[in-house]
Amino acid sequence: MSTRTETTEPTARRRLPPEERKRQLVAIGLQELSTRPIHALSIDQVAQKAGISRGLLFRYFPTKQDYYVAVVGAAARRLLRAAVPDAADPTADQLRAVVHAFVSFVDRHGDNYQSFFHGGFGADPQIREIREHMKNTMVERTLAATGTEPSPTVRMLLRAWWSMVESLAIDRTTDPVFTVDDVVDRAIDALPIPSGATG
Incomplete structure (x- = not known):
């Protein structure tokens, strides 16, 4: 040989x-x-x-930091493209589709998700801006999926809720006591607003 x-x-x-x-x-x-x-x-x-x-x-x-910001921005766009409801199936549970896609994305990327969004230059203002845009986009998708009337209070609650969803998803990658579906179920059960709430 x-x-x-x-x-x-x-x-x-x-x-x-x-x-x-x-x-x-x-x-x-x-x-x-x-x-x-x-x-x-x-x-x-x-x-x-x-x-x-x-x-x-x-x-x-x-600079290397400029390069990293560009790469993190691309990673965020990939996540947002993944975490969308199925437009071809309007009868589907749109909120579940969004949350499941998000949790699955974190699950597939594991430590790399942490590296992209919370490590390295994570404290950089441009990286924070990317994270904020990502979270705000997920909030808007939640409002649309639940038919909830937006208000400052509702948006603040949903931002906190998405932080919890992200934390659960990240923790599952290191200590998989829950399945992806378990994380999604628990996240939706903890949603701080009822479907159709007026805010």
């Missing part, structure tokens, strides 16, 4: 339009950060995989 030595070859250099190059770099970052925390992210390795120089990468993202 022959023995083959694995080597890491740099990707062949290829000229791409700026926006396409940025999308490529962010996609590589999503792959890299799915297996390691931000402090272990190698900009040199990202550049090598993209087939560009380190200096060129920093033309698109001036």
